[in-house]
Amino acid sequence: MKRGTNFGRRAFLRAAGGFMLALPVLEATHGDSWGNPQNTASIAKRFIVVFRHGGTASSVQRYPINKLGDRLDGTGPEQGHDLWAPKDPGETLVLGPIHAALEAHKSKLLLLSGVDNAAGVIQSPYLGDHRWANSTIMTSAKATESTDAAGNQIVLAQGPSLDQVLAKRLTAQTPLPFPSMNVMVDGHQYGTPFFSGPASPVNSETNPGKAFDTYLGGVGSGTPNPELVRRQAMGVSVLEGVMDGYKALQPKISSQDRQVVDAHLTQLSELERRIKTLQTVTCTPINVDHKVQDADAEHVGPIMVDIILAAMRCGLTQVATLELADIITHWLPTPFGDVAFDIGHSLHHVASDCGAKGTQFAKQQQWLDEMVANRGWCIGLFQRLLEGLDSVPEGNGTMLDNTLMLYTSEFSNGSFHSENNMPLLMAGSAGGAFRTGRHLNFNTAADPRAYQSKTGTHNLFTSILNAFGFPDAHFGIDDPGLGFKGPMPGLV
Numbered sequence: 001m002k003r004g005t006n007f008g009r010r011a012f013l014r015a016a017g018g019f020m021l022a023l024p025v026l027e028a029t030h031g032d033s034w035g036n037p038q039n040t041a042s043i044a045k046r047f048i049v050v051f052r053h054g055g056t057a058s059s060v061q062r063y064p065i066n067k068l069g070d071r072l073d074g075t076g077p078e079q080g081h082d083l084w085a086p087k088d089p090g091e092t093l094v095l096g097p098i099h100a101a102l103e104a105h106k107s108k109l110l111l112l113s114g115v116d117n118a119a120g121v122i123q124s125p126y127l128g129d130h131r132w133a134n135s136t137i138m139t140s141a142k143a144t145e146s147t148d149a150a151g152n153q154i155v156l157a158q159g160p161s162l163d164q165v166l167a168k169r170l171t172a173q174t175p176l177p178f179p180s181m182n183v184m185v186d187g188h189q190y191g192t193p194f195f196s197g198p199a200s201p202v203n204s205e206t207n208p209g210k211a212f213d214t215y216l217g218g219v220g221s222g223t224p225n226p227e228l229v230r231r232q233a234m235g236v237s238v239l240e241g242v243m244d245g246y247k248a249l250q251p252k253i254s255s256q257d258r259q260v261v262d263a264h265l266t267q268l269s270e271l272e273r274r275i276k277t278l279q280t281v282t283c284t285p286i287n288v289d290h291k292v293q294d295a296d297a298e299h300v301g302p303i304m305v306d307i308i309l310a311a312m313r314c315g316l317t318q319v320a321t322l323e324l325a326d327i328i329t330h331w332l333p334t335p336f337g338d339v340a341f342d343i344g345h346s347l348h349h350v351a352s353d354c355g356a357k358g359t360q361f362a363k364q365q366q367w368l369d370e371m372v373a374n375r376g377w378c379i380g381l382f383q384r385l386l387e388g389l390d391s392v393p394e395g396n397g398t399m400l401d402n403t404l405m406l407y408t409s410e411f412s413n414g415s416f417h418s419e420n421n422m423p424l425l426m427a428g429s430a431g432g433a434f435r436t437g438r439h440l441n442f443n444t445a446a447d448p449r450a451y452q453s454k455t456g457t458h459n460l461f462t463s464i465l466n467a468f469g470f471p472d473a474h475f476g477i478d479d480p481g482l483g484f485k486g487p488m489p490g491l492v
Contacts, residue, residue, distance in 0.1 A: 043395045044174060045430050045468055046318045046403040047166050048308065048385060049138070052378045052423075053189040054326030054344045055411030056098065057083035057351065057371045060421040062127040062413075065118050065483050066454040068445060069420075077358040078415070079351045083372055084423050086111055086439045089448065093439045098375045099425060102383055107437040108390070108400060110491070112424040114443030117410075118456030118482045119143075120419040128417035130190035131155035133410035137422075138162055138193040140458040140476025155191070156199040159476065162461045164196045166468060167319040180319040181311055183211050183304040186294045187325030188343040193410060194321055204323050208303040209290035215311045219285040283314040298331040301381050309388040312399065322385075324378050332373045335366040344374070348414030382407050386427050404430040404464060422457060433467035434491045442488075454483030463487040 059082040063069035074080025087094040093106055102109060117133065119140040124132035132155050135143040141159030148154050160168075167180035182194060184204035194202035205211040286306050292299050301324070308320045326344035328334065339346035347370065354360040354367050382405070389400035405427040412421045421443070429436050442455040461475040466487055474485040 043402050043431065044315075044318055045170075046312060046320075046399070047163060047170075047430075047464070047468070048312075048319070048403060048405045049163050049194075049321045050324065050378070050382045050385065050405065050407045051138070051193055051321065052324045052326075052375070052407070052409045053134075054348055055409050055414030055418075056375055056423045057081060057368070058085075058413040058418065058421060058423075060412055060418055060451050061416050062121070062418040063420055063451065064127065065116060065121055065456070065481055066452065068450060068452045071449050071451055072355070072413075073449060074355045075357070076355050077353060078355045079358070079364060079367070080355060081368060083368065083375070084412070085113060088439065089113075089441055089443075091438050091440065093437060097372050099379050101376060101379055102386070102427075105383070105386055105390070105427065108386070108427055108429070110426040110429075110434055110436045111439045112426070112460065113421060113439065113441040114451070114453040114455060115422050115424055115460060115488075116453050116456050116483075117419040117422055118458055119477045119479070120410075122477075122479055122481045124419065126417070128411065128419045129155075130410070130417065133417065133419055134189075134191040134193050135195075137408065137410045137419075137457065139195055140456070140461060141195075142477045144199075156201065157195045158198045159195070160197050160200075161194045161202070162464060162475065163194060163319055163321050164202065165465070165475075167317075169470060170318045170468070174318070176315065176317055178215060178311070178317040180321065181211075181215050181308065181317050182321045182323075183208075183307065184323035185297045185301045185304065185325055185327070187297060187327035188341075188345060189323075189325045190410075192323065194323075202321075204321065206294045206300075208288055208292050208300050208307065211304060211307050212286075212288040212290070215307060215316060216285045216288075216314070219283055219310075219314055219316070284310075285314070286310045297325075297327050297329070301377075302384060305381050305384045305388070308385065312389065312403075313392060322381065324381070329374045329377050332377060334370055336363060336370040337366070345414065347371070347374070351413070351415035379407070382425070382427070389428070400428045402431045403428040404434075404467065406464075420453065421451060424457075424460065430464070430467040434463075440490050455488060456483055458482060459484070459486065459488040460491075463491050467491075 059071040059080050061069060061072060072078045072080045083097045086096050093109065093111060095103055095106065117137050120133045120136035121127050123136065123143055132143055135155045135157040138161035139157040139159050141157045143155050143157050145153065145155050163180060171179040182202050182204040184206045186206035192201045196202055205214060288303055292303060294300065304322055308322060311317050328342055328344055328347065339350065350360055350367050354364040386400060386405060389403055390398045392399040394402055407425040409423050412418045412423055442453050443451055445452040458476040462472055465472040465475060
């Protein structure tokens with residue numbers, strides 16, 4: 001522009017600056033409601049744990065951290081199959097038998113191998129014990145053994161579990177009705193993995209009717225939130241004023257400055273389109289049959305999943321846990337047949353006897369089939385959660401994209417009580433923090449029949465805290481035997 005014109009560059013910058021200021025103010029006013037891809041930093045991140053008690057079907061025994069060991073090969077009394085392991089040991093994710101049902105969602109999964117519960121291995125008797133494993137798997141904490149008032153042995157973590165740490169911190173940032181929600185499919189198990197603090201186990205609700213009343217009992221539905229409607233109308237009005245101001249500048253500025261204005265107009269037009277086409281969200285609770293009993297695991301599981309989904313969609317919490325007891329899924333085919341005490345842990349211990357030299361070798365295939373079906377049902381609940389979150393648009397993706405889901409257990413090989421090579425499956429990316437669609441293998445042994453790792457769940461949990469914006473350098477117990485501290489390499 002030339003000197004002497006009535007509309008100088010400084011005037012243009014002052015005017016444009018005022019208009020540009022309106023856009024971030026507008027975005028801050030609306031927050032997450034508009035799902036604006038340019039404003040994803042404000043979208044709430046969520047964390048969900050699905051915890052299956054008892055372990056899975058694995059060929060790894062139990063070893064000290066970073067000590068070389070061998071995998072079971074099935075030639076002795078023990079079976080040698082690993083039904084959890086992906087079919088490709090490399091980064092390409094080729095799902096194994098237990099999680100094959102998740103094939104359609106593979107691009108949003110991250111499967112980890114070769115990760116030990118280091119805190120458990122270091123402290124547990126025999127490198128693997130039920131109560132010690134449960135107390136350390138989600139806390140990575142120091143644990144202590146004592147007896148309760150009835151004289152029973154108890155082991156309690158002396159630190160909080162990851163879910164409760166996130167619940168406390170996220171609630172401090174954004175107060176919600178429930179810092180976390182904790183529900184469970186009841187049955188045989190050896191203690192909760194969730195702790196709110198030292199020696200403070202978290203009690204999960206086992207009755208679906210009570211869970212509904214607790215978390216969703218006061219939720220209404222039907223009419224749109226009038227505050228959201230008001231903010232939507234205000235947003236369109238402010239945008240129209242900003243766009244009119246930019247258009248008034250166009251004939252008074254040079255072609256160079258007009259490019260800047262045109263770029264802003266394009267951005268504003270897209271934001272206006274998104275606001276006008278936004279469907280005002282109503283919070284619709286689910287219907288729950290209050291007659292369903294705790295012991296009816298077949299129906300309790302899906303109901304608890306739906307309660308979690310409804311609470312997340314209604315913005316009642318950002319953290320949830322679903323515990324699945326070590327049960328026999330009687331509503332599915334049970335090709336192996338009866339086991340001692342009718343509990344899942346007895347089914348695990350059959351693994352020690354169905355190898356080539358075992359007393360149950362003749363029924364090995366039946367055992368494998370039942371383990372796949374039993375664990376597949378649990379993965380089905382994980383899938384139900386995943387698909388429920390992925391069906392809700394949010395920001396430039398879905399609710400799943402802004403969530404991190406974790407599926408795990410206190411053991412890998414339940415028969416050996418192994419805390420090595422833990423079953424770890426994640427879905428979602430916590431807002432793009434992790435690169436999904438991959439398998440990361442931290443087994444450093446060169447021989448495919450061997451096992452060695454110095455990577456622990458404490459490394460994974462440090463990375464998860466970092467993904468949620470917290471600068472922790474280490475999570476859990478501080479012990480020289482951990483292998484290494486700090487975040488897990490390769491996740492981002």
